[in-house]
Amino acid sequence: MAKRLPKVDAVAIGFGWTGAILAQELTDAGLNVLALERGIWRDTETDFSTTFAQDELRYRYRMELFQRPAHDTCTVRNNVSQTALPMRRLGSFLPGSGVGGAGVHWNGQTWRYLPSDLTARSHNIERYGKAVVPPDMTIQDYGVTYAELEPYYDKFEYLCGISGQAGNINGAIQPGGDPFEGPRTRGYPNPPLDMPWGPAMFGKAAASLGYHPFPQPAANASRPYTNPLGVQMGPCTYCGFCEKFGCGNYSKASAQTTILPVLMGKPNFTLKTSCEVLKINLAPDGKTATGVTYIDAAGQEFEQPADLVILCAYILHNVRLLLVSGIGKPYDPASGEGVIGKNYAYQIDSSVDVFYEDKILNPFVGAGALGLMISDFNGDNFDHSGLGFIGGGYIGVLQTGARPIETHPTPEGTPKWGGAWKKALAKSYLRCATVATQGSVMSHRSNYLDLDPTYRDAYGQPLLRMTFDFQDNEHAMSNYITARAAEIAKAMGGREISVKPRTGSWSVVPYQSTHNTGGAIMGTNPKESALNKYLQSWDVANLFVMGATAFPQQSGYNPTGTLAALAYHSAQAITTQYLKAPGQPLVQP
Amino acid sequence: MAERDFNRRRLLEAGLVALPLGAAAAGAIGKAGVPWRPDEAAYPLAVDEGKSYNFFSRAEAAFIVAAVARMIPADELGGGAIEAGVPIFLDRQLAGEFGQGTQWYMRGPWAKGEETQGYQSRMSPAQMYRAAIAAIDKDTNHAFKVVFARLKGPDQDTYLKRLETGDVSLANVDSKAFFILFLQNVIEGFFCDPIHGGNRDMIGWKLIGFPGARYDKRAWVLAFGKPYDLPPVSIGGRPGWLAPKN
Numbered sequence: 001m002a003k004r005l006p007k008v009d010a011v012a013i014g015f016g017w018t019g020a021i022l023a024q025e026l027t028d029a030g031l032n033v034l035a036l037e038r039g040i041w042r043d044t045e046t047d048f049s050t051t052f053a054q055d056e057l058r059y060r061y062r063m064e065l066f067q068r069p070a071h072d073t074c075t076v077r078n079n080v081s082q083t084a085l086p087m088r089r090l091g092s093f094l095p096g097s098g099v100g101g102a103g104v105h106w107n108g109q110t111w112r113y114l115p116s117d118l119t120a121r122s123h124n125i126e127r128y129g130k131a132v133v134p135p136d137m138t139i140q141d142y143g144v145t146y147a148e149l150e151p152y153y154d155k156f157e158y159l160c161g162i163s164g165q166a167g168n169i170n171g172a173i174q175p176g177g178d179p180f181e182g183p184r185t186r187g188y189p190n191p192p193l194d195m196p197w198g199p200a201m202f203g204k205a206a207a208s209l210g211y212h213p214f215p216q217p218a219a220n221a222s223r224p225y226t227n228p229l230g231v232q233m234g235p236c237t238y239c240g241f242c243e244k245f246g247c248g249n250y251s252k253a254s255a256q257t258t259i260l261p262v263l264m265g266k267p268n269f270t271l272k273t274s275c276e277v278l279k280i281n282l283a284p285d286g287k288t289a290t291g292v293t294y295i296d297a298a299g300q301e302f303e304q305p306a307d308l309v310i311l312c313a314y315i316l317h318n319v320r321l322l323l324v325s326g327i328g329k330p331y332d333p334a335s336g337e338g339v340i341g342k343n344y345a346y347q348i349d350s351s352v353d354v355f356y357e358d359k360i361l362n363p364f365v366g367a368g369a370l371g372l373m374i375s376d377f378n379g380d381n382f383d384h385s386g387l388g389f390i391g392g393g394y395i396g397v398l399q400t401g402a403r404p405i406e407t408h409p410t411p412e413g414t415p416k417w418g419g420a421w422k423k424a425l426a427k428s429y430l431r432c433a434t435v436a437t438q439g440s441v442m443s444h445r446s447n448y449l450d451l452d453p454t455y456r457d458a459y460g461q462p463l464l465r466m467t468f469d470f471q472d473n474e475h476a477m478s479n480y481i482t483a484r485a486a487e488i489a490k491a492m493g494g495r496e497i498s499v500k501p502r503t504g505s506w507s508v509v510p511y512q513s514t515h516n517t518g519g520a521i522m523g524t525n526p527k528e529s530a531l532n533k534y535l536q537s538w539d540v541a542n543l544f545v546m547g548a549t550a551f552p553q554q555s556g557y558n559p560t561g562t563l564a565a566l567a568y569h570s571a572q573a574i575t576t577q578y579l580k581a582p583g584q585p586l587v588q589p
Numbered sequence: 590m591a592e593r594d595f596n597r598r599r600l601l602e603a604g605l606v607a608l609p610l611g612a613a614a615a616g617a618i619g620k621a622g623v624p625w626r627p628d629e630a631a632y633p634l635a636v637d638e639g640k641s642y643n644f645f646s647r648a649e650a651a652f653i654v655a656a657v658a659r660m661i662p663a664d665e666l667g668g669g670a671i672e673a674g675v676p677i678f679l680d681r682q683l684a685g686e687f688g689q690g691t692q693w694y695m696r697g698p699w700a701k702g703e704e705t706q707g708y709q710s711r712m713s714p715a716q717m718y719r720a721a722i723a724a725i726d727k728d729t730n731h732a733f734k735v736v737f738a739r740l741k742g743p744d745q746d747t748y749l750k751r752l753e754t755g756d757v758s759l760a761n762v763d764s765k766a767f768f769i770l771f772l773q774n775v776i777e778g779f780f781c782d783p784i785h786g787g788n789r790d791m792i793g794w795k796l797i798g799f800p801g802a803r804y805d806k807r808a809w810v811l812a813f814g815k816p817y818d819l820p821p822v823s824i825g826g827r828p829g830w831l832a833p834k835n
Contacts, residue, residue: 429797
């Protein structure tokens with residue numbers, strides 16, 4: 001029997017980036033906020049210390065910081081004709097667990113989406129005609145514009161101390177920046193990181209082909225920084241242990257290094273760890289959330305009443321909790337009706353290795369977002385007429401650390417073990433630069449999330465079922481930008497290149513990216529979307545759903561900058577509009 | 590090459606397992622096989638490099654020693670998997686939490702599924718190694734009248750390639766699934782931090798030029814082409830820094 005607790009003003013489910021942002025903003029507005037995190041407490045000096053953080057086996061391969069499938073996973077299949085089977089071990093993506101969430105082990109690549117990314121449907125139809133969006137491609141506009149989000153992108157960039165070079169300040173193109181980016185009101189708070197030889201050679205080659213290389217915007221601080229909350233960050237030391245690791249140096253922005261030192265001391269904020277929310281509770285009318293039911297580490301169930309419920313878990317868990325709680329109409333791919341689980345999307349990547357005969361590139365000198373990129377082939381920055389696809393991706397050389405269990409560049413035709421492999425690796429490890437592409441994935445009718453009919457989690461609740469494959473549009477797009485990447489790679493002057501396109505069906509096995517999106521998307525009306533432009537549920541007015549869950553399709557950029565901007569945009573609407581008339585929709589359907 | 594094969598075989602025949610010992614053991618030891626406590630902030634202690642196996646039987650150890658020596662051989666570039674201590678690394682991993690698959694989703698029902706759906710075996714890693722090694726030795730005994738460890742080196746290579754491509758039918762085990770897991774673990778043992786019992790004397794890192802657990806590399810960012818000239822360092826320090834063995 002669940003024990004009933006005293007009511008709080010707001011409860012946040014999950015305590016990663018969006019949980020910390022919402023808790024910080026709502027407590028500033030005077031609300032009494034409780035955050036429930038199913039993982040454990042982690043902090044820099046105790047858990048990510050530079051005396052032991054650089055342990056590739058422990059953190060990458062024994063997955064110390066990630067969600068454990070034994071506790072919660074999802075089932076996967078490529079299409080409805082297959083039987084979904086559980087993701088028994090992590091592979092393609094690595095959701096976080098614990099305080100800070102996946103924001104602890106991210107790389108720190110912090111982008112703004114293109115203005116046209118946020119209006120993908122109307123923009124593409126306007127430019128190329130209706131036929132460019134086939135009937136089964138279910139892309140939509142976000143319902144919020146780049147201009148509306150700009151102040152919130154700015155707020156997150158200054159919170160994190162992003163290191164970068166602006167490309168467009170109030171419409172004026174800036175040398176050395178990304179000329180394709182939407183206009184920003186001011187430059188980044190910190191200058192770009194220094195670029196090692198591999199990225200530098202990419203920049204030179206890309207410029208020689210007429211493209212526009214610029215430094216990847218990085219949440220790896222290029223110098224000491226104090227953020228607007230008064231929290232201090234230290235300069236990045238290029239140790240090369242960002243992605244899949246916590247930063248021991250206070251250099252990579254995370255909830256721990258930017259918000260928690262302020263938030264944790266507030267009397268109107270409480271965090272409970274090892275507390276897993278099982279369900280969002282609804283009033284009998286089904287239109288109001290009364291709070292949540294959670295279970296603590298001792299197995300005791302609690303009912304936590306709250307006036308406001310903020311869903312801040314990873315996107316897959318957000319969707320599962322909505323479905324398990326009976327909120328919103330589940331999506332049906334056969335009819336195309338329903339919204340919860342709709343428009344699940346991902347990203348598609350590829351790479352081209354450049355091998356040099358005698359250049360020592362020291363690839364282990366790295367940071368999560370250390371690289372030179374081009375946006376010339378991202379989004380709709382290039383003319384898609386006659387190409388047969390929409391969308392695009394970035395191309396660039398990112399030098400993230402070349403950790404030795406993971407990084408084995410060898411020329412084409414090299415076996416995967418044995419003496420020949422050993423010799424090839426010994427020769428290539430220091431002498432290879434990798435040109436990476438990361439591309440958009442449009443939403444399609446057949447890619448969706450629902451509850452698995454067979455498999456259950458540790459609490460007996462159904463697992464989420466993921467039905468996903470790369471469609472023709474995505475393969476055509478990725479092949480196109482991979483060919484451009486290969487041209488740049490050739491211009492980098494190596495001995496040989498090795499092209500690694502993404503072919504065939506999506507597989508859960510190799511790591512690709514933790515950039516899952518969609519499932520409870522935002523939009524302009526309740527028939528086509530689950531959330532309004534403020535991330536407020538159309539069905540339950542005192543429920544707000546954060547995260548990339550809201551993206552109607554996935555762009556070619558990393559999602560954190562945009563999901564954080566959407567969180568700040570939502571928090572602003574809650575504190576300045578919603579609280580004046582609680583329980584009311586902020587947008588009339 | 591022939592001489593090394595001969596020596597290894599003699600050792601195996603004598604019932605000994607060819608394990609180079611003598612690298613300094615850095616500290617206390619857990620039989621659990623993981624040198625940290627999951628979910629606790631803890632400075633990791635080094636894995637015991639001791640002489641005896643906790644998980645592998647003698648016959649299993651003979652297979653492991655023979656196979657990893659082919660997968661990452663010693664050659665003119667330096668030591669291979671044997672010299673790096675990969676057998677002890679594998680043993681400690683399989684004896685511990687990893688071997689039990691405690692972090693994996695291990696509930697049924699079970700089905701083979703598509704390759705894109707990943708690992709679907711009912712077996713934990715420890716169970717899979719046990720079953721696969723027994724099945725491999727049975728298979729080679731049937732085909733060649735000897736266990737895998739007694740095949741000639743090139744024949745071992747051929748057999749491992751057949752495992753890699755799934756061209757061997759083993760009782761109860763998908764040979765390809767086993768080989769994928771095995772090769773990944775061997776690579777882990779060759780390149781991991783030495784506190785885990787592999788990469789002894791950091792020979793994996795020295796082979797490729799990885800500097801180890803150093804965390805401040807600012808001086809090399811803009812030094813294009815300048816070789817990194819500091820020796821690698823482990824989380825547990827460097828051999829010269831360690832206290833003498835008891």
